[in-house]
Amino acid sequence: MRYYDKLVFELGKSGRVAFSLPEAKTGAVIPAELRRSSSPALPELSEVDVVRHYTNLSQMNFGVDTGFYPLGSCTMKYNPKINEEIASMPQWQGIHPLQPDSTVKGVREVYGKMERCLSAITGMARFTFLPCAGAHGELTGLMLMRAYHESRGDSARIKVIVPDSAHGTNPASAAVCGLQIVVVKSRPDGRVDVDDLKPLLGPDVAGIMMTNPNTLGLFERDIKQIAQLVHDCGGLLYYDGANMNPLVGVVRPGDMGFDIMHLNLHKTFSTPHGGGGPGSGPVGVCEKLADLLPSARTSAYNGNFSVILKAYAYILMLGRENVRMAGRLATLNANYIKESLKDVFKLPVEGVCKHEFVFDGLIDDGSSTGQNGATTLDVAKRLLDFGFHAPTIYFPMLFHQSLMIEPTETESKETLDSFIEVMHKIAMEAKNDPSILHNAPHNAPVGRPDETLAARQPVLKFTV
């Protein structure tokens, strides 16, 4: 990667064009009171300028195709190329979202078959494909939770229980949905404390949001009892599908007692993350909520259709033969790294993990050298020097130096071994001379940015 300094606005020259359109004859006639006073300040380039600029920008980026991307909770698995080819077939591109079903039989078949595939994998009865991302799915699912209680005339259920280890989107989605958040504590082993949960349950509880395995990558083994308790009090169970990957082909959320869930097609079902979207967050519900699905109108048309296409292509490739290995290999890869690095990183909770796990920083951070010890941030930045993306850092907040590692099933033993070797080397550097880590990255296009400056004196757009 090399540093490239330009913004598109700094290229080009007045009068240059990169478009090719027919000449207009009379042009638009807009009355003065509705007309814009000056044309927008957009760049004026030739086509090759645009192509070179964005190609140069791309070369300052790291993707799954560049290298190992063990970003916890994000499931950065390989994105198959056939998916992209399917989604870009011209036969889908020109379809208007409001076309009647009789003209889009192929499209409707994709939705219908995809729904059946997701039902088979999750044990849920029906799905809506409107949500565009995981958090959007959470919000949609919580609306369905409230709609269910409302449909039964049960308007007192205004609280939702969220574990303290939950993804930040859980409480945020609940707040947007008008629910009050009640936090249930984790035990020292990271699992929901059933004794803490019991007194929180009552006739004002709409339900509980859980991810299983949880954000420490640990299976909530009391889930059966939790489901029983929540259902007995009249509440519903919401499954945050962000951590579904280790359960694909092994365990179905519907069988664990969950009533509503979302899936992240961009995590579990291999569609690319696109630098932060577009994703797709379909929401599944059990039979008793199925009739409510149309009420959850949370996006304009039919969801992110081309993302759904990509995920469907992946499931067809996976098939019933390979589905059983997806979650198991993801879990194997995570446990292999955990067991290989716990000699130099603190492992707060022993035992098998699922698709990911959390270290709480280095065992020896080098502070005995008289320098400041190396932090999780330092480890993350040093990893970039060796051609790896960093793990998720400082989440979950249960630990001060959280380093959350999720390898996914698409990485080979050789890739994991080279990551493990580098992590050992970094641990050794930290022990002997932590300043090497403090000053990392050394080989990236830019060094650590001044984030305080960015927030104190915000520059959020280009100005001449």
Place this chain on the structure above:
Amino acid sequence: MGSFAYFPHTGEDIRSMLDRCGVNSLDDLYSDVPADFIYKDEYDLDPAMSEQEVREYFEALGRKNVALTVFAGAGAYDHYAPAVIPAITSRSEFLTAYTPYQCEISQGTLRYIFEFQSMICALTGLDVANASMYDGATSAAEAMRLCIASTRAKDTVLVSSTLLPSVLAVVRTYAKWGGIKLVGIPEKDGQTDIGALALLLGSNAVAGAILPQVNRYGIVENHMGAADALHASGALLVEYCDPSVLAVVKTPAEWGADVACGDGQSLGIPLCYGGPYVGFMACRTEHMRKMPGRIVGQTVDGAGRRCYVLTLQAREQHIRREKATSNICSNQSLMALWVTVYLSLMGPQGMKRVNDLCFERSHYLKDSLMSTGLFEDPFPKATFVKEFALKPLVPVESLQQKLLDNGFFGALSDENSYVTFAATEKRTVAQIDALVDVVKSMKA
């Protein structure tokens, strides 16, 4: 093992990795899962397909759709997408990256988002834009929430009845569960009735109003007086915009708006049955810290080199949890890149050309349809750029079916018994003439 292209594990790999983990089998890694939750049946999925079979399967599925020439809009427009765009957005460095958490190796993503924000500011005239939203409808719902958050102790937002039905439906859903009261602003002559809006401001409860800059009938609305009336009662003006048309019509800033939102689809994003598209939001600086979503800012690294980071993150869910401005986490980043490349290619001249051509084609279509004698013009004085509404004098269903039977999709119906047509720069005079011939054939 070794029989599936996406799983690299050989049997030997698995054996030695299990040894390292101190277990005997893959299933032992699930010893913490109660045994009755382990799914033992065969999964109800089809047998795995080869890549060739997958390709042929989707080619066959695609043939089940009917190819139509699109003369419909209603928020999704068939604009031309230059070849450069997919060539850039399919670059795997952009496509297979995630949210730029590690900014040192994500300068490509961060920089195009900064450019996107700058271009949205240029189009809307406002000070600050975010990194994108899911779609136009959710951007309007988030703008509604911003109004409530930015004004104190107010619980009502006014929504124009001329907003797109798809936008209104989503705004209503968010309002219902978010405890926000919505009050509709009536229309007059096909536009938001600004006089009626002023009368609705009597109580002190109104936090803002959402008005369409181009409305459900395709009409470019006149919002003279709206901002003054709203601001006088401490409420915000939100303009729901078509960003393509914004290149030629009065900007939200010029109307005195506090917030602009809308869907970037009209900036060359393929129709693709409704998604992915990209929502956008811009606002005045004073509302910056209430803005939902990611925002990218400029700064320097230790060596003084200009670089870009995610900033103002204290608004966001991963820091603030239930106190965040929104639950949005990731957005539609790659589609923001799509729009950024589109606007880089088009420039100010290209955007003008697109609107000139849309104007010419849609007016030619309207004039031709009117000349059939089968329509009345409900809004003869209105200004429109690419979409318009007519009142058909023939049954709507038979008109729609006749068009479909002849390979056209248009005449979207409306509960007011109007139908809408749209014609972009992609529609040729020959296509328009062919559609009008079909309509003419309906004369008894």
